[in-house]
Amino acid sequence: MTMSKVINFAAGPAKLPPTVLAKAQAELLDYEGCGMSVMELSHRGKEFTKIIKDAEADIRELMAIPDNYSILFLQGGATTNFAALPLNLAGPEDTVDYMITGSWSKKAAEEATKYVKNVNKVLPKPANGFTEIPDKSEWSLSPDAKYVYYCDNETVHGVEFSTVPETNGVPLIADMSSNFLSRPVDVTKFAVIYGGAQKNIGPAGMTIVIIRNDLLGNAQAITPTMLDYSVMAKNGSMYNTPPCFAIYMAGLVFRYLIDNGGLAAYSKKSDAKSGALYRAIDGSDGFYRAPVEEKSRSRMNIPFRLSKEELEPVFLEEAAKKGMVQLKGHRSVGGIRASIYNAITEEEVSTLIDFMDEFKTTHA
Incomplete structure (x- = not known):
């Protein structure tokens, strides 16, 4: 089976497990x-x-x-x-x-x-x-x-x-x-x-x-x-x-x-994925900003903004070139949104975090 190398961060319809699709x-x-x-x-x-x-x-x-x-x-x-x-x-x-x-x-x-x-x-x-x-x-x-x-x-x-x-x-x-x-x-x-x-x-x-x-x-x-x-x-x-x-x-x-372990296993994965992404946002010295109060943050849909909002279209364009798609925030609020449902792996979230670090280094 040949699968696309694109990482689909869409809010829905969203990524499905490759073995299910197969x-x-x-x-x-x-x-x-x-x-x-x-x-x-x-x-x-x-x-x-x-x-x-x-x-x-x-x-x-x-x-x-x-x-x-x-x-x-x-x-x-x-x-x-x-x-x-x-x-x-x-x-x-x-x-x-x-x-x-x-x-x-x-x-x-x-x-x-x-x-x-x-x-x-x-x-x-x-x-x-x-x-x-x-x-x-x-x-x-x-x-x-x-x-x-x-x-x-x-x-x-x-x-x-x-x-x-x-x-x-x-x-x-x-x-x-x-x-x-x-x-x-x-x-x-x-x-x-x-x-x-x-x-x-x-x-x-x-x-x-x-x-x-x-x-x-x-x-x-x-x-x-x-x-x-x-x-x-x-x-x-x-x-x-x-x-x-x-x-x-x-x-x-x-x-x-x-x-694959039931809901307890996927709960742990969700906590790990969202925790890593929020740490990357919060640890960016303000380059990225999560608007939601910490105790109310979603593990599934993670919206964030760039300190220079004019850079957001550039972020989306460069992310797409690296195979990360559907990161644009909802049309009613704008910004960036990464939806990391069950089928998104920890490795894919790490790929996004690495890109965010690179983008910050280039554009800060």
């Missing part, structure tokens, strides 16, 4: 001798039935998901669930709490206002942009909220929760799109965990929803059938044709992670 390539034309491509399999056939059942079993093993939770493999992206969550878990006159720590939680709260009357913003308005998670003493949780919503890792601003928020018994919903499977999680602390697949799990086109079963069956009357979690749970994610190829790819990634 297996998919081998099965693309003829899946396990059945005479059909994996992309041609009927979602009702025995081959795909095994694929989806194995994928569910493996993610249950990876995350230690109890039997009283359903796992849904859905189309529509995480953003579709900005609407599905309030429609399934709250009534039009209810109160829901949203912890806004960046672009994605902000958009989720805005969408919720279409379906729920009282959307309470738990955190104070950020004074300097989304650069920190305010202390719990500043939170304004509603005692009667139907749920508390937060984004565990904000991809755009590089802010991540280091602990699970305490909600005093109110059901907790977490958007884990960009740190899914990067560390062990106690699923029992959550009512819902969900996220898009295109960061740590597989190709774009699928969202995984993990929902406690007692929360199913209470969707608002206006809820479209395709957004009703209970309908999807009763039909094993196959009320209609599911995102078959994305489920297949996710299953390969789940098995790959299990075979």
Whole structure:
């Protein structure tokens, strides 16, 4: 197998493990001798039935998901669930709490206002942009909220929760799109965990929803059938044709992670990679600057600026010449952003750090 020498630091769709891609390539034309491509399999056939059942079993093993939770493999992206969550878990006159720590939680709260009357913003308005998670003493949780919503890792601003928020018994919903499977999680602390697949799990086109079963069956009357979690749970994610190829790819990634030490091993790798990159930024005598407060820094998405912002396009151009791509910050904030999901190796992060040192020496 010939692989590109490019190091893909994209925020998503992101790099996939090369061995996973190689297996998919081998099965693309003829899946396990059945005479059909994996992309041609009927979602009702025995081959795909095994694929989806194995994928569910493996993610249950990876995350230690109890039997009283359903796992849904859905189309529509995480953003579709900005609407599905309030429609399934709250009534039009209810109160829901949203912890806004960046672009994605902000958009989720805005969408919720279409379906729920009282959307309470738990955190104070950020004074300097989304650069920190305010202390719990500043939170304004509603005692009667139907749920508390937060984004565990904000991809755009590089802010991540280091602990699970305490909600005093109110059901907790977490958007884990960009740190899914990067560390062990106690699923029992959550009512819902969900996220898009295109960061740590597989190709774009699928969202995984993990929902406690007692929360199913209470969707608002206006809820479209395709957004009703209970309908999807009763039909094993196959009320209609599911995102078959994305489920297949996710299953390969789940098995790959299990075979390579599980989430505890990848948590250590994430800590090592992000720690090394932050040390390089902080130790650059101000040439590079990480805008996020240290205790709120993401392990997955690391934004930084150069002291001379006019050098940032030069940095990106020279990095690309050395095979490091997709380092440009999100269009809403600019700067540089290195996304170092599970498939990015420690060696690749070291390559970036070496380049940063060279660039500083040349341009300081």
